[in-house]
Amino acid sequence: MARKISAPRGTHDLLPEEAPTWERVEAVVRDLSSRYGFERIDTPIFERIELFARGLGESSDAVEKEMFRVSGAKGSEEERSEWALRPEPTAGIVRAYIEHGMHVRPSPLRLWMLGPMFRYARPQAGRYREFTQWDVEVIGDPGPMVDAELIELAHRFYAEVGLRGVVAHLNSIGDMVCRARYRDALTEYFAPLSSRLSADSQRRLQVNPLRVLDDKDLDPELAAGAPKALDYLCEACREHFEGLRELLGRLGVRYEINHRLVRGLDYYALGGGGRYDGLIEVLGGRPAPAIGFGLGIDRTVIGAQKQQVTLPARTPLVAVVSASPDDAPRRLEVATALRDAGLRVRTDGLSRTLSKQLEAAAKAGARWAVLLGEPGLARATLRDLESGDQQDLALDTLAAEVVRAVDHRTPSRGSK
RNA sequence: GUGGCCUUAGCUCAACCGGCAGAGCAUCGGAUUGUGGAUCCGAAGGUUACGGGUUCGACCCCCGUAGGCCACCCCA
Structure with a gap:
């Protein structure tokens, strides 16, 4: 027998036993996307590295270390390494939005996508090199009504898939102005306490003080006493957030305020999202407010299987x-x-x-x-x-x- | 990228102190001569992840590589 070849590291095969659960989740995705008035868009699985680099703000680790680069067979070294498998859906969608002049379409524009994403990092619990995400984007609506709508949508998704006990975590780190103020306040608070922080957090304090808050080893006492982002929001941002809370209340969506939630998509959560009002301009388009979320389908399926969600009977x-x-x-x-x-x-x-x-x-x-x-x-x-x-x-x-x-x-x- | 634990049949696992690699389940066939998941009998299935080393002799000890799990870094 010839030498066996196994699946690439960090990938896995969808076997027949799990397929019905996947199909169930995919059916809910399609149904909800359509019922909420979203239109489907599919973008290439690979794009120019520069697109992702600009979208992510060149943050070194993500771009240089964890980008799944693909090489063409010919051309110079540079040409061969200018592509990458998409690590997230938004950049490609925004690229397509700009490329096809979609700003002339009736606003706000509502788009959805379901497909594989890639990150070249060492695999770990629920974090694969290839994973599937459901993504929805609304471009041209400043919120907060649409923010509430999307959170309600995510909430409904988990309910319809059959997952129980899913809770939305909410926070606002404001716009660039209030975020800068908040960052200063955090630095001021943590700097004298530096000796009580983990080595990693001491480094984070220099690089990105917000990240100190989601250090799992952070002393709960210190965390509780830390300045809260919500207290540093400017008038407009506070109104936005209060408006969102009020709407969620009216829609009956359960949520918790999480003062330590400081990043977009926590891989340990089922999904996440937020506003990216400046991104379109960064990628060369006419500025437009935008919001989106991505939900991890792999983890949802695992959760559904754990909870033994009942599947619809198949035809005999x-x-x-x-x-x-x-x-x-x-x-x-x-x-x-x-x-x-x-x-x-x-x-x-x-x-x-x-x-x-x-x-x-x-x-x-x-x-x-x-x-x-x-x-x-x-x-x-x-x-x-x-x-x-x-x-x-x-x-x-x-x-x-x-x-x-x-x-x-x-x-x-x-x-x- | 860093660290810990792990890798024996398709799956779950045995194999004493270093002495001929085994079981259950699954698969295939027969018992059941036109009627099924049970039972009984049998067969097939292995370079013990891969490569090297120590030894008369290695699944077992040592080194390396790959992969898996977990954690860190990171998290779009």
Whole structure:
């Protein structure tokens, strides 16, 4: 046997056992996207590195270390390394928005996307190199009404997928002006306490004081006494945030204020999002306010499986078997006719005894078996594999009769 | 990128102190001579992740590599 090749590090295969849960979640994504008036957009899985670099503000680690670079086969070293697999959806969407002059479309523009994202980092619990995200974006609406709408949408998504106990965490770090004031206040607060901070946080204090707050090792006492971002919001930002809270209350969305929430998408959470009012301008478009969120589908599916979310019943499976093992061509012929009638049908070309064929049908999850007799017989038997009941049917009206029996005996619950 | 633990059949795991690599489940076949998931019998399935070293002899000890899990860095 040739040497085995395994899946690339940090990726995983979607196996048949998990597929129904995925399909369920994907169905909710499509349904909600459409019900909330979003239009689908798909952008390339790879883009120029520069697009992501500009979108992320060149923050060194993310761009230089964790970007999944792809190389073209030809060209100079530079040309070969100017592409990267997308680490997040927003940059590509904004690029497409600008490229296709979408600012002339009726505003606000509502877009959604579902697809794989990539980060070249060492894999860890629920953090893969390839992961799937559902993303929605609203461009041209300053909020806060739309902010509340999107949070309510995320809330509904988890409810419809069947996840219980999902709570929204909320915070505002304001615009660039109030954020700068807040950052100063944090530095002032933590600087004298530096000795009580972890080594990492002491470094963060220099680089990005906000990040000190989400240090898991941060002394709870220090955290509780730290200045809160909400107290440093300017008038406009405070009004925005208060407006959002009021609307969430009116919509009945449960949320918690989390003063330590200081970044966009926490990978340990199920999803996250926020406003990016300046991004479009940075990427060369006409300035427009924008907001979006991305929800991690992998983690949602894992959660749904843990909570054993019930899946909608599938349409019953019919297996076509025959008395003579070598009758495969006729099994296929009958199976095709049944499929013409809209049934979900399975058969195989193996030469196995009737006993083995039925065993295989049962193991494959078939609810019904159509049993063909000796070649030449114009009749067939329909067997209910649950009850063992059988009925004799004429071959020329078989499809119609099976449809009738299946509809009659198997309540079609949940199948849409 | 850094650190800890781990890697034996498709899956879950055994194998004494270094002495011929095994079981359960799953798969395939037979018992059941036109009727299924049970039972019984049997078969197949392994370069013990990969590469090196120590040893008369290595799944076992040592080194390296890859992969997995967990944590750190980072988190778009």
